[in-house]
Amino acid sequence: MxxxxxxxxxxxxxxxxxxxxxxxxxxxxxxxxxxxxxxxxxxVDPHILLQRTVSHGGRLVPFQTTGDWDGKIVHEPHIFVTAVGAGTTYPDYKPAPFIVSSEIDGVDMVTVVTEGIFSYCGVKVKIDTDRYLGPETATVRAQGEAIGHVTTSEYGSQMLSLGGVHHLTGGSKKEGRVTCDALMDLSNCKPVELTIDGGATVVVQAGHAPIVNGVHEERMRVGCGSATIGMFAKQWQGKVDEVVVVDDHITGVLSEHQAGKMLDIPDTGIKMKGRRSTPGRYFQVAEPGTGWGGTNISDPLSVLGSFDAKKARAGLTMLMVSTTGEHAAFYQLDAALKPVEKQMPPELQASVERIKENCEPALCTVLFMAGAGGSLRAGVTDNPVRLTRSVKDALTRVTAGGAPVYVWPGGGITYMVDVTRLPARAFGYVPTPALVAPIEFTLRLSDYAALGGHMDHVRPLASVKDNIEMLQMPASPKPGEWT
Incomplete structure (x- = not known):
């Protein structure tokens, strides 16, 4: 600056x-x-220091005082200078705003602090739900503007890839502005309403349960239908003749499943719709949706064919349940071998509750992802590629607002960070449009000199008190509750 x-x-x-x-x-x-x-x-924003504390398991919490700050930095070896509020290196030939030296466990260290201006950035969103949000590659929109797409789903979760340079700069001016606003709000743990072409409307907020088509999700599935059979087969033995666990991906059938065979559960003559994969495991029993087990059905019997009269019998009992335990029904075959719904026996209701108990709370996870380019790295060293090599050689530790990051293998410094691990309002923007995010590089002072660092700009930690932009922090929330 x-x-x-x-x-x-x-x-x-x-x-x-x-x-x-x-x-x-x-x-x-x-x-x-x-x-x-x-x-x-x-x-305008304060420059944030963090203090490492043993009582919080080594997590980083905001450094603060309860009264007027006298400029004294206590417990100096445990103070970490973040890039939140530090400023940028623009126009990039300048050294980083803060290059701070300190001694940690007898070793001279340096932390290079800057707020990166990222046009090449986005967020990866993990939404814990079995609900069908939309087809893979479907466009995700905010305020009607395309800001990303649906990507491959994972176990019990739907995944979105949002942002990126093409949405920020490659479309209309409004698309870039809306994309930038949505990314910043998501990264700052604010709720954002997204619509998916051919799918659902979902409200996403990091650290909170998703809201799908106006309904708060409560839990993610315990597993696919086959896995659920494997986990709970023993608990159903002797209490019910047949169990069908309805799932959009793999529907499980107890009597055919290997777990049922190992428990000597007799064949029931049940017939399933869909495509049989292996015994007791069925694909495509229904279309994806927001009903039973992430399918589009409201009547679980619609996934069944007629029972085989040579194996089935009147009075045979059957439990049908979803992978979250949200939907469950108990049936008994009549004289015509047609399932008739009956009141759920208490011992089976207990097993449904056990499925629910084993389903983790539904949560939205937002990972900010960006590439630290050559211009940003020039604020660290005159020879930017040396910083990249130092990171890959594990000589330099990368953090974002003090939070640990995952650095991708391969070229460049492409990193991801869980936004709930950063202090509140850590992300900003510039109307180019691009996001502004904190990034810190910590390494030995000797290694910093070896990679061609800006040694004449290194300053001791104690000098940070002279920074006129350092503002007193308000009382902090508990770790992990940055809101």
């Missing part, structure tokens, strides 16, 4: 991003992150 912004009348020019706003006195720039305070360009 320039210390002497260019004046235009009574305005000052901000050089924190390519927009280069002229800001009036008392006003903020287009990003709402920098403002003109009595002719000085200041950062």
């Amino acid at each position: 320039s210390t002497e912004p260019t004046a235009a009348d009574d305005k000052i020019r901000c050089d924190a991003c390519p927009v280069m706003c002229y800001i009036k006195p008392g006003a903020a720039g287009a990003c709402d992150r920098y403002a003109n305070l009595d002719g000085q360009l200041v950062r």
